[in-house]
Amino acid sequence: MNAVVVKAFAKINLSLEVLGKRPDGYHEIRSVIQSIDLADKLSMTPGPELFLECSLSHLAADDNLVMKAARVLQRASSQTKGAYIRLEKRIPQAAGLGGASADAAATLVGLDYLWGLGMPYERLVMIATELGSDVPFFLTGGTAMVEGRGEVVHPLPDIKLSWLVMLVPEHTHVSKTATLYRMLGSESWTSGERARMLAEAISRNQPLDEELLCNAFEGVADRAFPQLPKYREALSKAGAKKVHLSGAGPALFALFTDELDAAAVAERLRDQGFKPLVTRTLSSVEARPSPQIN
Numbered sequence: 001m002n003a004v005v006v007k008a009f010a011k012i013n014l015s016l017e018v019l020g021k022r023p024d025g026y027h028e029i030r031s032v033i034q035s036i037d038l039a040d041k042l043s044m045t046p047g048p049e050l051f052l053e054c055s056l057s058h059l060a061a062d063d064n065l066v067m068k069a070a071r072v073l074q075r076a077s078s079q080t081k082g083a084y085i086r087l088e089k090r091i092p093q094a095a096g097l098g099g100a101s102a103d104a105a106a107t108l109v110g111l112d113y114l115w116g117l118g119m120p121y122e123r124l125v126m127i128a129t130e131l132g133s134d135v136p137f138f139l140t141g142g143t144a145m146v147e148g149r150g151e152v153v154h155p156l157p158d159i160k161l162s163w164l165v166m167l168v169p170e171h172t173h174v175s176k177t178a179t180l181y182r183m184l185g186s187e188s189w190t191s192g193e194r195a196r197m198l199a200e201a202i203s204r205n206q207p208l209d210e211e212l213l214c215n216a217f218e219g220v221a222d223r224a225f226p227q228l229p230k231y232r233e234a235l236s237k238a239g240a241k242k243v244h245l246s247g248a249g250p251a252l253f254a255l256f257t258d259e260l261d262a263a264a265v266a267e268r269l270r271d272q273g274f275k276p277l278v279t280r281t282l283s284s285v286e287a288r289p290s291p292q293i294n
Helices: 065-077 099-114 121-131 176-183 193-203 218-224 228-238 259-271
Strands: 004-021 027-047 050-054 082-088 143-148 152-156 163-167 252-256 277-280
Touching (some): 004 193, 065 082, 065 099, 082 099, 163 259, 218 228, 228 252, 252 259, 259 277
Parallel strands (some): 050 082
Antiparallel strands (some): 143 152, 163 277
16 A cells, blocks of 8 residues: 655754743743754554654664654544554754654654544644644644743744754763753743744744844753864854754754855865755745655
């Protein structure tokens, strides 16, 4: 049988402010998130039980968020069907680009289609929230401001097309986000005003003001990833005017309005022995996970 194929697009955080610690132990955040044209691909065919294969063999595990998403959807729909799922990874792991959460959202959308569930969007959002704080965003993608733990999503108008040059330092994948949050003290908490101002500017279709871009983890990321200053300096020397951290890192990105400028910076980085990724921002229509028959 033909496979149901869904792309899972990565994200960057244009802003990420931590407002404080919540009674439930999580942190309250306000962040403006943007989908980018860097994607994993999931292929799904019917099967008697759930089975995951991955281009990175060590990720084909029962605790992969793809498998968790499939099991949660099974339970929520009282579904007895299974599926053979093939995950092709292109989004760097544990880099602050939301790869695992994007994969989970794409799994929900793909299996909903494969199994003929026709589940309402609102129900999928509830299921997505069970899987992780930022999974609901990836059900729609595009540009959005998120609040709470990240599960409260306020869609925003699409920003003007921007090109990105990204560098992702090698790092250890062990409990990265939890570790970074533990390193984040109250001195790093802010009001969320800059994220709100950025969201308002985007709502008025104003050009992206990089002075409003911020990330609460900038102050601790260098301690967690000692090689980060080297990569940040390389981006700057190659021609990036400003270098930004995505999520809890360690992915770094620089924004460009012109594709040729981005390509030139990437080429200079390659000449220095780095492996840059060149990508672009996506509209909500482009970023929304959409099942295709292959």
